[in-house]
Amino acid sequence: MSKPWAIRLASESDLDAIMQIEHECFANDAWSSDSMFDELTGAEKYYIVAYQDDALIGYAGLNKLPTVHQSEIQTIAVLPSSRGNGLGRDLMDQLLQEAVRCDCREVFLEVRADNPVAQQLYRSLGFEQIDVRKRYYQPDDVDAIVMRATLTSAKAEPLVLGIESSCDETGVGIVRGTTLLANVISSSMDQHARFGGVVPEVAARAHLEALLPTLNEALATAKVSLDEIDAVAVANGPGLAGALMVGVGAAKSLAVSLGKPIYAVNHLVGHVGVDILERGELETPTIALLVSGGHTSLLLVRNLLDDVELLGETIDDAAGEAFDKVARVLGLKYPGGPEIDNAAADGDPNAIRFPRGLMLPKDMEKNRYNFSFSGLKTAVARHVEVLNTKGELVPIADVAASFREAVVDVLVSKAVNACVDHNVPRLLLGGGVIANRRLREVAQQRCDENGIELRIPALSLCTDNGAMIAAIGAQLIAAGRQPSGLTFGADSTMPVTTVQTL
């Protein structure tokens, strides 16, 4: 841990040092040396001390009542000179962890009514006022506020920071359990702010430059500080190795500096899990169609964390890629998706019947859930070439619309087939290509026709982002999963069946 203090279990030999702090902090309320000794040595007592450069600077104690699954914070004290740095929070975290370890469901404490700083700390840890004991503290004549925290809530609502750098976007997201607090993607920030005007094309260099600004904007948006983060999550695959490595190195290092656990999660599973941030949960089983520049995959999700099956994927180009390449063929700019959409607005989707890859009867047997867009891309290129050779005008709108129709047709047909074949009446869409309106339209139509419930998360959550990564991290924590170690690397070809790398 990088904090200027360390915490360990208290022992009898700490009595004198503790009593010095006791007197300094509690003056009129100080316990006697004998009482403190009993506390330090009592059964079902858990006392810890914090030290810096060999001197004690604080301590805290817990009284455990295991038969009723409750604990009481007996005391917590930090030397005035060491306050304001998060030591109080740290000591409380340790006590609460011990309470969780002993299967306590509730933790109680009393705090002086004239100590708003302490009250705020406890509130931020999930404590609520339940009672007031009038004039409890004597001779100061101050009321005691009784507070209680219910432990499952602390674990079920962890504050997680997620980092995404699998391809072009640097994303940092912050969630509290299933609540989205911040979702910042570097490309959405002012270009100048990120790079000072220079825009590198390729991932890895850009990620390094975008990292801190994106992190800081996320913290500011969520109105939390790094100290409050319970865990860090990072996408360690699949994707571009060099880009992933930057995120992995960054996330691990952040976790170590905060003394918090890290979870290495699958980028694709992130796309599936992001719906939790809108609905609070993912209804399973569900079919998921993920379509982006780098991926076109059809998944059967029986359980987000344990059972994700790859039904099919592209055998050549990803759908988003096909859009980019066809856009180029048509003389349109990058990225191809929105450009094709604009061009197709006035076009006739049935003007040209472009081939639907892997949809022939023989394909529906061998490659039922696989995709192929290469033939389509070639057909469009060929169509345009022929017109150019003949000196004829290329009807861009019609070509764009017809091409788009072919892509959408294949994507939706296969997704709907997957739902029907597996008797799963739910379809979830994810990935940047979902921004395509025609895809959403046709998906809705065909789902309605087949009694399938269609889920499309908000577009800002469909593209690569850090919030989806944080969401998976939070799910893993809520499920009590072990954090990842510090030795995992970037895996550019990680299969979707690997949800977390330990």
Add this chain to the structure above:
Amino acid sequence: MMQLQVRDADEMHALGIRIGKQLRAGDLVVLVGPLGAGKTTLTRGVGEALGAIGNVSSPTFVIARTHKRESGEAPMVHVDAYRLGSADELDDLDIDFPKSIVLVEWGKGMLDDISDNLLEVEIARDHTGESETREVTITGIGERWAGVEF
């Protein structure tokens, strides 16, 4: 240098297998050809011959994909330089060239300083659109490819 006529995707795949059987660590192959020429199809054949693990699909978006091999030997790295602006960006991929078998689509001009040996596979399509046949020209540059046939 050799020239072949390849009639369809299956034959392209088969050519890929023949090429793949001769590849070893340190080899660098550049694939040249327009959209839809069959570069990825060829690479799938190479991947099959090498026992590459994982789906060999176009890496345009991710730029490079590393496939371990069933035998555990030198991995196959499938690169698509389509989105790269310069050779420097190819550097950024940090590929361990001597220990890998690297195939680069759209890589013409990007690989000059990497190795003295290069296998260039150029795939040309029939522009009239009449025929599916591709004309494939394979050129071996450097000692490594002297006398090698597919």
Add this chain to the structure above:
Amino acid sequence: MGAMLAIDTSAGTTVALVRNGEVIAESNHDNTMGHAETVAVAIAEVLAAAPGVGVNSVVVGRGPAPFTGLRVGIAAAMMFSQGAKAKLSGVISLDAIALLELEGNSAISSTNPLLVVTDARRKEVYYALYSGLNSHGVPIRIDGPAVIKPAALEEMLIDINITPVTATKSITAVAIAKLAEAQLRDACLSTDVTALYLRQPDAVEGQFGKKVSG
């Protein structure tokens, strides 16, 4: 008193925790790949060797280096400094190698300079020339850092009639820390942590004779 965490991934992964010139702990891994796997382990290792010691300064080697790994170290340094609320600084890795070689070596001078050369891939090398240490112990760089073909480097040295002493030591985080501490004394420790790629457009033409400040 707080300690300095030094990180360099311009070659292998090397991390050190230093306080007041004393090395508290270091962790060195030679593998020039696998930085993403190793960097955090190394950081955790050195921190574990000194419980209760806070980090108030992070220094990272900026390269030059051709490896993606360089970025991993810089990213790790950036994020660690954020989490630890520590100051973040950067040094040039070649300068740290020079420091290792120049310590106690009085034979080096501007007519008999030290040449530090590292692999830049693409059949090129990174180089820098040093004439010695200044009064604060900071290496005086008289040329570079720049990227160059080995043959061109040889030619250049012949042209200016210099047979330098070539560095043989490898970079360590301890050297990075020592360099940072020296630069602190010399009030020239930079907060710039951008990676040095040294190829266009940020290439700096090596010009012998022009003093490049340290």
